[in-house]
Every structure is written in structure tokens, then in C-alpha cells.
Amino acid sequence: xxxxxxxxxxxxxxxxxxxxxxxxxxxxxxxxxxxxxxxxxxxxxxxxxxxxxxxxxxxxxxxxxxxxxxxxxxxxxxxxxxxxxxxxxxxxxxxxxxxxxxxxxxxxxxxxxxxxxxxxxxxxxxxxxxxxxxxxxxxxxxxxxxxxxxxxxxxxxxxxxxxxxxxxxxxxxxxxxxxxxxxxxxxxxxxxxxxxxxxxxxxxxxxxxxxxxxxxxxxxxxxxxxxxxxxxxxxxxxxxxxxxxxxxxxxxxxxxxxxxxxxxxxxxxxxxxxxxxxxxxxxxxxxxxxxxxxxxxxxxxxxxxxxxxxxxxxxxxxxxxxxxxxxxxxxxxxxxxxxxxxxxxxx
Numbered sequence: 001x002x003x004x005x006x007x008x009x010x011x012x013x014x015x016x017x018x019x020x021x022x023x024x025x026x027x028x029x030x031x032x033x034x035x036x037x038x039x040x041x042x043x044x045x046x047x048x049x050x051x052x053x054x055x056x057x058x059x060x061x062x063x064x065x066x067x068x069x070x071x072x073x074x075x076x077x078x079x080x081x082x083x084x085x086x087x088x089x090x091x092x093x094x095x096x097x098x099x100x101x102x103x104x105x106x107x108x109x110x111x112x113x114x115x116x117x118x119x120x121x122x123x124x125x126x127x128x129x130x131x132x133x134x135x136x137x138x139x140x141x142x143x144x145x146x147x148x149x150x151x152x153x154x155x156x157x158x159x160x161x162x163x164x165x166x167x168x169x170x171x172x173x174x175x176x177x178x179x180x181x182x183x184x185x186x187x188x189x190x191x192x193x194x195x196x197x198x199x200x201x202x203x204x205x206x207x208x209x210x211x212x213x214x215x216x217x218x219x220x221x222x223x224x225x226x227x228x229x230x231x232x233x234x235x236x237x238x239x240x241x242x243x244x245x246x247x248x249x250x251x252x253x254x255x256x257x258x259x260x261x262x263x264x265x266x267x268x269x270x271x272x273x274x275x276x277x278x279x280x281x282x283x284x285x286x287x288x289x290x291x292x293x294x295x296x297x298x299x300x301x302x303x304x305x306x307x308x309x310x311x312x313x314x315x316x317x318x319x320x321x322x323x324x325x326x327x328x329x330x331x332x333x334x335x336x337x338x339x340x341x342x343x344x345x346x347x
Contacts, residue, residue, distance in 0.1 A: 008110075009269065014078030015109055016265045019071045020247060022063050023254070023261055029060030034257055034304055045300070067261065068092045068102060071268065072109035079113025080120070083133045087112035087141035094149040101193025102264060108149055115141045176213075176290045183214070184221040184286030184322075188278040191225060192261045204299040216294035216309065219258065220318040221282035222301030226255030226262030227319065228281050228326025229274070236331040244269075255323075258302025273333045278326055285322025289315060 033056040037045040047054035069092030076088030091108025095101065100108075119137050128136070186199035200222070203215035233240045233248030240248065247265045254262030267274045292314025298305045309315050 011075050011078040011110065011113065012106070012268050012271075015071045015073075015075035015106075016268045017243070018074040018077075019067055019268075020250070020265050022067050022070055023250070023264060026060045026063035026067070026259075026261075029056050029063065030257070030259065033057035033060060034300070040298075045298070064261065065096070067264070068096050068105035071102070071264075072105040072112065075106065075109025076112035076116065079110070080116035083120075083137045083141070084113045084116045086138035087115060087145045090142045091145040091149055094146055095153075098149060098153055099197075100149070100153050101190055101195075101197070102261075102267075103190045103193055104149070104153060106268065107153070108145060111148060112141060112145045115144050177287050179214070180217050180287035180290035181283045183217050184224075184283035185279040187218055187221040187260065187286070188225045188263075188282035189275065191263050191267060191278075196260060200299075203296075207297065207299060212295035212297055212310065213290065213293060215296040215299065216311075216315065217286040217289040219296040219298075219301035219305055219309070220289040220294065220315060220322065221286040222258045222260050223255040223303065223319060224282045224285045224322040224326060225260055225267075225278035226251035227323040228255075228278060229263050229266045229330065230255060231323055231327035232330045235327055236334075238336045239331055239334045256302055257304045258300050260301075273330065277329045277333070280329070281322040281326035284325055285318040288318035288321060292318065294318065 033047075033053045034045050037047055037050050037053045037057075040046040045057075047057065069089045072092030072095065073085050073088035076084030076091075078084075088109050091112045092105045095104030095108045098104070116137055119140060120132075124132060183199045183203070186195050189195045200218055203218035206212070206214035230248040230250075230252030233245045237245055244266070251262035251266070263274070263278055267278070292311050294315045295310035296305055296315075297308040297310075303319070306312060306315070
């Protein structure tokens with residue numbers, strides 16, 4: 001069992017190591033565009049008078065659109081080597097198309113790698129072996145992965161999203177603390193995926209209805225996962241590897257401008273500890289924002305929307321407390337990284 005979990009972690013880390021540059025590239029370009037674009041209350045960044053910034057924003061979004069396919073492709077690559085790339089990329093692309101997001105990408109990558117490994121075990125005539133890895137396996141595995149992603153994941157995820165939207169509507173007129181808990185946990189759960197988007201677009205819809213408090217809670221929750229993970233690597237560097245500390249610096253930058261996806265590398269590598277922790281931190285921050293009557297007039301989160309936020313001190317307090325909770329909790333849960341442990345020289 002332990003060996004299987006270690007192999008699974010290796011596959012996930014393979015995907016993470018290749019996806020980090022895409023996350024960093026997209027996050028930085030989006031940050032630059034939003035930071036310099038004028039803010040229009042109720043609509044967010046206004047690029048109508050800044051065409052160059054709009055192009056930069058589009059390039060950043062293009063980089064982000066590749067995150068899930070690359071993650072899935074290289075998870076499959078870690079499992080099955082180069083034959084896993086095609087079905088992995090295809091599965092990741094379909095994951096975006098059906099609304100499965102980051103979690104769908106993880107499933108697609110593992111599914112693609114497993115299908116390729118099964119196909120490799122089939123008895124094949126020696127004359128067909130040369131074309132198996134470049135023709136037969138990519139075609140068959142992509143077909144299988146595509147059929148499963150479209151046939152089994154699309155409709156259930158759409159149904160789940162509809163249910164979540166209705167549940168949020170019902171909570172919106174009731175307990176604000178409960179609403180904050182639900183929104184914060186959803187924002188952090190899949191870090192930009194369909195659950196995150198359901199909560200985010202509920203906040204956007206409430207702006208149009210004049211209820212900016214919902215978006216205020218979402219805006220605080222959005223930046224807590226990457227900020228908390230980045231802070232954790234700074235507070236206890238001996239518990240994190242060199243590559244994790246580098247990812248932590250990128251996560252801090254992305255968290256500041258409301259890019260929750262900055263937490264994806266950490267969550268993909270250690271989902272059991274990271275995902276519940278960031279859900280708790282974001283839920284805590286969202287509740288504090290609700291109690292402080294924080295309002296956000298822009299459909300975005302992080303520190304970058306501070307100029308259009310009501311009750312800014314409560315907003316900053318919500319982010320700070322949630323971030324600190326994530327950082328401290330994760331460092332308590334983690335053992336020191338092997339590569340970071342000091343060596344003891346023999347006398």
C-alpha cells in the first residue's frame with residue numbers, strides 16, 4: 001500500500017514539475033495586466049482604453065488554459081512514458097471542455113497512464129510492435145480516455161454545478177457565517193476548477209444584484225491558499241524542498257493578485273494534507289470578511305482589488321488570519337524535507 005502511494009505521488013509530482021512554469025507565466029502576465037489596468041466598480045479591470053494590457057491579459061489567460069492539459073499529460077507521462085502524453089493532453093483538454101477543471105485533469109492523467117499501461121500488456125505480433133507507441137497506443141488510449149471523460153464526467157459535473165448554484169442561492173438569504181464557510185471552502189477546494197468557479201460566479205452574480213458582501217468573502221478566500229502556502233515555506237524552510245520553496249515565492253506573487261491556482265503545485269503533490277488545510281483557511285477568511293461586512297465591487301480577489309473594497313481593514317484582517325492559519329497548520333502537519341535536513345559529519 002505504501003509503495004503504491006509513493007508511486008502515485010511520483011506521478012503527480014511529474015505533472016506538477018512541468019505545469020509550474022505555465023502557472024507562473026500566466027499568473028505574472030495576468031498580474032501585470034490587472035495591476036496597471038483602470039478599475040471600474042462593478043465590472044473589474046477596464047481594458048477598453050488599454051489595448052496593450054488586454055493583449056498581455058489574453059496571453060496570460062492562454063498560458064493558464066494549458067495548465068490542466070499539461071498537468072494531465074505529464075501525469076500520464078510519469079506513469080507510461082512518452083506514449084502517455086497524447087491521451088493525457090487530450091484528457092486534460094476535455095476536462096476543461098466539460099468543466100471538470102483541475103480535479104478532472106488529475107483524473108484524466110491517471111486514467112490515461114493506466115490505459116496506456118494496459119494496452120502495453122496486450123499480446124502483439126512482432127511486426128506491429130514498432131508502430132504501437134507512435135500510432136496504435138496514442139489513438140486507442142485517446143479514444144478510451146475521451147469517451148470516459150465525455151461520457152462519465154460531463155453530465156455529472158454539470159449536474160453538480162447546478163445543484164451547488166441552487167444551494168448557494170438558498171444560503172444567500174440565511175446564515176451569513178454558514179454562507180462564508182461554504183463559499184470559502186468551495187473557493188479553495190479545487191483552486192480554479194468547477195467548484196471554485198461555482199462560488200466565484202455566484203459572487204459575481206450578487207454584485208449585479210447589489211450584494212457586494214458575497215464577492216467580498218470570495219475575494220478574501222481566493223488569495224488565502226497561495227498566500228498561506230507561500231508563507232509556510234518562508235516560516236519553516238527546513239520543512240520544504242528547494243523546488244517547493246521556489247514554488248512558494250511564485251505562490252505569494254499569485255496570491256497577492258488573486259490567482260488561487262498558485263496553490264495547485266502543492267495540492268497536486270500532497271492533496272491529503274494541503275486541500276483540507278487550505279479549505280479551512282479560506283473558509284475562516286471568508287467568515288471574517290462576512291462578519292466585517294466586507295464588500296468587493298470588482299469580480300476579482302486578492303490585494304489588487306483593495307481600491308474597490310469596502311471595510312478594507314476587515315478585508316486585510318480576513319486575508320491575514322486565513323493565510324496564517326494555513327501556514328501554521330501545514331508546517332505542523334509536515335515533517336522536515338529530506339533534502340533540506342542538515343547533514344551530520346562524522347567526527
